Amino acid sequence: MLKKKTIAMYMLTLVLFLAACSNGASNEPDKEGAASQATGEATTDDGKEIELRMSWWGADERHEKTLKVIELFEQKNPGVKITGEYSGFDGYLDKLNTQIAAGNAPDLIQLGGNIKEYVDKNALLDLTPYVGDILHVDDFNGGLVKAATFNDKLYGVTLGVSSTTLMYNASMFEKAGLPVPNENWTYDDFKADVIQIAEKLGKGHYGSYDLSSDAASLGSYLGSVGKELYRDGERHFDKQEMIDWFSMWDELRKAGAIVPADVQVASPPTAVDKSLVVKGEVAIQSASASQIFGFQELTQDQLGLTVYPNGPAGSGMIPPISGQFITSYEGTKHPEMVAKFIDFMVNDPEAGVILGSTRGVPPAAKIRDVLAAQSTPVDKVLYDYISLVSNTAPAVDYQQFPLDNEFTKLLQLTSEKIAFNANSIESSVDEFMTETDKLLAKAKAQ
Amino acid sequence: MQKYKTYAAGYLFLLPWFIGFIFLYLSPIIASLYLSFTRYDLLSAPQWIGFDNYKTMFTDDYRLGDSIKVTFKYVLLSVPFRLAFALGLAMLLNQGMKFLGLYRTIYYIPSLLGGSVAISVLWKQVFDKEGLYNQGLSLLGIDGPNWIADPHYAIFSLIGLSVWQFGSVMIIFLAGLKQIPQELYEAATVDGASIFRKFARITLPLLTPVIFFNLTITLIQSFQTFTKAFIISGGSGGPINSTLLYSLYLYIKGFTFLDMGYASAMAWLLLIIIAAFTGVLFLTSRYWVYYSDGRD
16 A cells, blocks of 8 residues: 555656656757648748748847848838847857757848858758849859858858957057067967066956867967868867967966966856956957957957967968858748848848948948948958958868867867866877867768 | 546546647657657757667766766755755744744745746856955955856855755745644643754654655756756856756757757656656655654
8 A cells, every 4th residue: 555655656756757857858859740830830921921030140239230231121122021030149059950940940040150061951042043133142252152052052142251360459469568469470479478468467467368268269270380170071180289289378377378267267258248358358369350340349448350370380370251141041931032131131232331341341342342431440450350361361271170069169178177277288188189089980970 | 427427527627738748748758769769960850870879878978977977966965955944944934923924925035036047147146256255255355266167166156056046945844844733842842852852853753744845856856957057157067067967968969069869868867867866765755754644
């Protein structure tokens, strides 16, 4: 009797738990069911009013400008309504993945270097049928069209040319009595500069963020020593380069020249509202060049952009690539209107003036001409930088590391282990190499 | 015939719950069991890979090991502290003081804000390097660490947050305390028993059914904690995996790395772990839970 009751209560508790659990932890499996449902729902408009959704990430400044362009498009095209779904970058892709799996992704999607991943998953619309007719890309630099072309089909349109690079607080360089870096600087110059800035500006000021966890910075460093992060399924660097990389940062950390580990975790450079470069406490961080608009808006200090330092093999800069693409969801109900809006974003002079260079230097020459006539000082910083890097970067055909998300997390974990002194450089790097090779093997198997 | 009609009414009342159970709970659970044997990236169709996910979990995923360690630390520390804290406050509030209702409400508020994102954001501010807590410490001349950003302390700020959300547990304890007959205390007082003796010999034994209930529920909740860790670590579980609670790692695997098959397998492992802990509680309960109404 007693036992029966105990068992019954036990089972009941488990059922209660299951209910709780399927709420949060494991609600993923019903996605397939939801897919068919959602496509049915999207047809609420019976031909008259066309409703589109567009998702992008960025800072406030970008949100405002994009919303204005949407408004302008709606005015010029009565009967079309576009709803913006915008946020910061954190969680953007998680949300998008879920929406795609559920079959209700936005009609217009902003993507970055990871566009290929979504092409491979058949999530994006082939825009080729609309090119020339609705969508005009003829005065784009050929490379920009190629960047979004896979298997001879166009899947996205470049919104702006940008590249990941170093953003510095010029006012801090000035206070420390140092000239701002130029394109000829080397890693020795970089080290000397950050040490001097930290020394001259005193406690609570650092020469640079700890960039050892930043995949783009690492990529550029490897280039400058004649190696490469990744090409054609293989890594093109060895343990020694990684040890050199982490040792360099460790040396600077011990000299008090870069941001200590706990401060870096609490105030990461990726969030514009937390960045200590904006606050005038750290002189250098890495960023996508076009982000300078969002950062500069929040500070009186003068911000600047420069290339990564040179190494024994010269510049390791990755040539400016398309910062962001606008793509369309494969399941959109209104492909023509989508193509029309994309064309409007990149070719309409009015839209071009509103957007400015918030996603990088615009790809269409005629828009650039319009903007050049009325550029702001920040525009000029970005334009000068883009032409600088175009001239100095070696002509390499950049390849994105596969499973980029996982690689980024792995690099960050390795960097934290060293920075918090949880593990020696040697053994952290060993672990890093093993895990990197596992990722490559996994990528091949997919 | 009449009998069937009676039953029919019953089943009709059951139906909403039953439909919800089948479609919202049971089918996703079964689907996740299937998915746990597949490679599924959310965007393309799942591929059957047999036991590979489970094999990887047990042999080739050091982050999972880290995550389980962190989760156990979190559960084993936060559950007892939360229960003890809630019981202590419930006993204070059971003293028949003035404005009892007001106090009860005030102490319950943190739990109303409970799992919410806002509270985690607030907590993050309080335990920041320049946050409220460290400012308090600095008045005492102590230079506090960066609680949330330091791998040695980060988990403790999560545990603290969990203990602070004691309200619902406290309310249940309070109800349990009210059930204990006053005569017992009076008799004990006449016999000259001390406060501690009364607590150990009357309050605790008579409260065991409530303790058992609270312990079980809190334990299960703690194993599933997600929001706090997600918000406070900015979704990373860092620094150095120090706040990588199981559910957070499951989320990262599923939605960031798009390993939904693996995440499903992890969900099943979590189910087994929780079932085991709950099972042990139930099996041992007959030795320490005392029902005063003679139900044994």
